[in-house]
Amino acid sequence: MSHSSPNNPDILSRSLSAVWHPCSQMKHYESFPLVPITRGQGVWLYDFDGKRYLDTVSSWWVNLFGHCNPRINAAIADQLGKLEHVMLAGFTHEPVVRLSERLRELAPAGLGHCFYGSDGASATEIALKMSAHYWRNSGSPGKTQFISLQNSYHGETLGALSVTDVALFRDAYGALIAQQATVPSPDWRDAEAGECAEAYALRCAEALEEHLQRHHERLAAFIVEPLVQGAAGMAMYHPAYLKRARELCSRYGVHLIADEIAVGMGRTGTLFACEQAGITPDFLLISKGITGGYLPLSIVMTADEIYRAFYADETARGFLHSHSYTGNPLACRAALATLDIFEQDDVLNANRAKSAALNRIAQPLRDHPRIRDFRNTGMIWAFEVDTPHADFARRCFALGLQNELLLRPMGNTVYFMPPYVITEDEMQLLVERTLKIVKALT
Numbered sequence: 001m002s003h004s005s006p007n008n009p010d011i012l013s014r015s016l017s018a019v020w021h022p023c024s025q026m027k028h029y030e031s032f033p034l035v036p037i038t039r040g041q042g043v044w045l046y047d048f049d050g051k052r053y054l055d056t057v058s059s060w061w062v063n064l065f066g067h068c069n070p071r072i073n074a075a076i077a078d079q080l081g082k083l084e085h086v087m088l089a090g091f092t093h094e095p096v097v098r099l100s101e102r103l104r105e106l107a108p109a110g111l112g113h114c115f116y117g118s119d120g121a122s123a124t125e126i127a128l129k130m131s132a133h134y135w136r137n138s139g140s141p142g143k144t145q146f147i148s149l150q151n152s153y154h155g156e157t158l159g160a161l162s163v164t165d166v167a168l169f170r171d172a173y174g175a176l177i178a179q180q181a182t183v184p185s186p187d188w189r190d191a192e193a194g195e196c197a198e199a200y201a202l203r204c205a206e207a208l209e210e211h212l213q214r215h216h217e218r219l220a221a222f223i224v225e226p227l228v229q230g231a232a233g234m235a236m237y238h239p240a241y242l243k244r245a246r247e248l249c250s251r252y253g254v255h256l257i258a259d260e261i262a263v264g265m266g267r268t269g270t271l272f273a274c275e276q277a278g279i280t281p282d283f284l285l286i287s288k289g290i291t292g293g294y295l296p297l298s299i300v301m302t303a304d305e306i307y308r309a310f311y312a313d314e315t316a317r318g319f320l321h322s323h324s325y326t327g328n329p330l331a332c333r334a335a336l337a338t339l340d341i342f343e344q345d346d347v348l349n350a351n352r353a354k355s356a357a358l359n360r361i362a363q364p365l366r367d368h369p370r371i372r373d374f375r376n377t378g379m380i381w382a383f384e385v386d387t388p389h390a391d392f393a394r395r396c397f398a399l400g401l402q403n404e405l406l407l408r409p410m411g412n413t414v415y416f417m418p419p420y421v422i423t424e425d426e427m428q429l430l431v432e433r434t435l436k437i438v439k440a441l442t
């Protein structure tokens with residue numbers, strides 16, 4: 001297949017010569033061209049020739065209310081006329097104050113303070129540093145280690161990689177990283193025959209308890225992706241695990257960091273995934289969808305007790321971290337507009353109906369003999385395809401583009417994480433075309 005564009009014939013070669021694309025082997029683009037996008041509208045992305053692609057992955061899990069959403073556009077345009085940016089050390093502004101106040105109202109009770117970063121990985125870095133610094137300020141300087149779940153993903157900077165369990169990264173960058181220990185993932189696909197998701201989650205929580213019992217004196221925090229481990233291939237698990245993890249972390253004096261960078265902002269059906277377990281973590285990480293997919297922004301919400309441990313006369317007891325664009329006003333306005341849409345459109349309720357509709361429409365996928373472990377949490381769907389093709393992901397991506405779909409499988413796991421504005425007609429198209437692609441590749 002070819003993506004050469006009559007309307008902009010050299011954009012691909014110019015991109016390949018000047019842009020080093022992320023998460024890519026650049027040489028693969030010789031046989032597997034880039035897709036040049038010129039505009040977006042709702043769930044659709046358009047290339048230079050006007051061909052459209054349904055953005056089933058919300059552009060790497062960030063978009064919530066469609067591309068070029070008029071309400072978010074208007075909020076950013078309004079802010080542009082007032083203040084584009086000011087440093088947040090020593091200065092403040094209305095958008096960052098309002099966003100912090102609103103998040104405090106919306107998040108699980110007790111998370112009273114918002115610390116700002118620029119992307120997901122920096123939120124992870126902030127939480128890890130803040131947790132260890134808290135213990136140092138509290139007279140336990142030996143608590144400097146962390147644990148995460150098997151197959152965890154918390155970002156790709158060196159600190160975040162130390163709590164990320166991806167073999168490819170460990171092989172390439174292990175020498176640079178103080179790799180931290182992992183505990184078993186409650187992913188229900190790993191349950192024994194006849195064992196339900198909840199029973200398996202509780203069995204994994206026992207393994208967590210053993211680890212905490214043995215190592216708590218050295219442990220600062222346990223970092224976890226609540227309910228869905230995204231980069232692990234949309235591994236889903238029962239909220240009982242989180243409830244138990246909260247109890248155990250409190251009992252053993254270890255912080256619980258909820259990384260809701262991907263699952264927050266309504267993705268799992270509640271505004272924050274932790275709500276489904278009825279817990280308040282010590283740190284709540286927010287990014288990706290918070291700006292509706294418009295601008296980079298991340299937030300680390302912390303419990304009051306954490307905040308108080310830094311409040312003192314000495315500079316060195318304060319939290320030492322900054323980014324140039326911390327709390328950028330344009331990004332905060334995009335976030336406020338995103339929260340307005342949640343409120344004005346009663347999005348969480350509307351999504352319950354959308355989720356049920358897509359489950360109904362997707363029945364033929366669920367029934368397909370080569371599809372396994374079809375699963376859904378809120379506005380996330382995933383399944384594995386039994387395929388003879390070792391390069392299934394790339395073939396599926398290519399066939400997707402021919403069928404107006406931006407599908408980006410992880411291995412043989414196909415997932416849908418569409419913008420919330422997807423309509424039933426678009427769901428129908430998504431399922432029919434995906435079924436056609438699965439049939440072609442099995």
Ligand SMILES: *Cc1c(COP(=O)(O)O)cnc(C)c1O
Nearest residue numbers: 119120121153154155230261262
């Ligand atoms: C995407 C993601 C991150 C990293 O966010 P970036 O903005 O890509 O740095 C961290 N944790 C989880 C769970 C994510 O999905």
